[in-house]
Amino acid sequence: MKHSDKKTEPTSFTHYKDKRVGKKHGRKLSYGHFKKQGPKKELTVHIMDEQKNLCCYCGRRISGENKSHLEHFFSQKHFKKLALDYSNMFISCGLTGTGYTPETCGFHKKELEIDANLIPSNRNCEGNFIYGSDGTITGLNPEAKAAIKILNLGEATLASDRKVVISGLEGMIASGEISKTNWQTELPKLCAASDGSEPGYVQVIRRYIEAEFS
Numbered sequence: 001m002k003h004s005d006k007k008t009e010p011t012s013f014t015h016y017k018d019k020r021v022g023k024k025h026g027r028k029l030s031y032g033h034f035k036k037q038g039p040k041k042e043l044t045v046h047i048m049d050e051q052k053n054l055c056c057y058c059g060r061r062i063s064g065e066n067k068s069h070l071e072h073f074f075s076q077k078h079f080k081k082l083a084l085d086y087s088n089m090f091i092s093c094g095l096t097g098t099g100y101t102p103e104t105c106g107f108h109k110k111e112l113e114i115d116a117n118l119i120p121s122n123r124n125c126e127g128n129f130i131y132g133s134d135g136t137i138t139g140l141n142p143e144a145k146a147a148i149k150i151l152n153l154g155e156a157t158l159a160s161d162r163k164v165v166i167s168g169l170e171g172m173i174a175s176g177e178i179s180k181t182n183w184q185t186e187l188p189k190l191c192a193a194s195d196g197s198e199p200g201y202v203q204v205i206r207r208y209i210e211a212e213f214s
């Protein structure tokens with residue numbers, strides 16, 4: 001789970017919803033209509049930007065809009081009223097046929113529900129998980145353990161990617177580049193990519209260093 005700092009929705013999305021429920025139309029909002037005629041592309045770009053182009057669940061960098069999935073944290077099946085609620089909309093990876101196989105994240109979740117405290121917009125969501133040197137992810141409570149299964153976050157490709165990230169951190173720790181005395185000043189630098197975004201699996205970096213030194 002990666003924290004996503006949710007901001008305000010794009011005005012085109014607000015206007016679309018206002019228009020749909022306005023006197024002129026008087027229709028109910030539906031995700032089906034939005035998908036066909038709403039500003040889906042603009043909304044996707046907006047959320048991708050908010051998430052620094054990383055998947056809201058696994059933290060993998062999503063390259064290209066066609067590899068992403070507009071994800072509802074609370075499923076459309078069980079929470080119809082949240083289908084066009086911005087606070088429930090994220091971008092995840094895991095789109096079938098785009099190289100991310102087997103399925104993970106939103107595509108693996110389908111209509112299953114994850115504990116509300118683990119919603120990516122919750123600043124503390126990342127603290128429910130820890131990562132091992134071999135790239136394994138462990139839930140620290142039953143809800144987090146269930147989320148790992150629902151999102152397939154233990155999947156081998158993800159574990160292998162996390163292992164690479166962690167082995168880089170271990171090298172920095174071994175060389176003294178990151179130590180007990182400087183980790184708090186070094187960690188923000190590690191979590192910032194050169195282009196102003198965040199490096200892939202940024203939550204793994206945060207959690208691994210925190211677990212090591214705090």
Ligand SMILES: [Zn+2]
Binds near residue numbers: 056057058092093
């Ligand atoms: Zn993902």
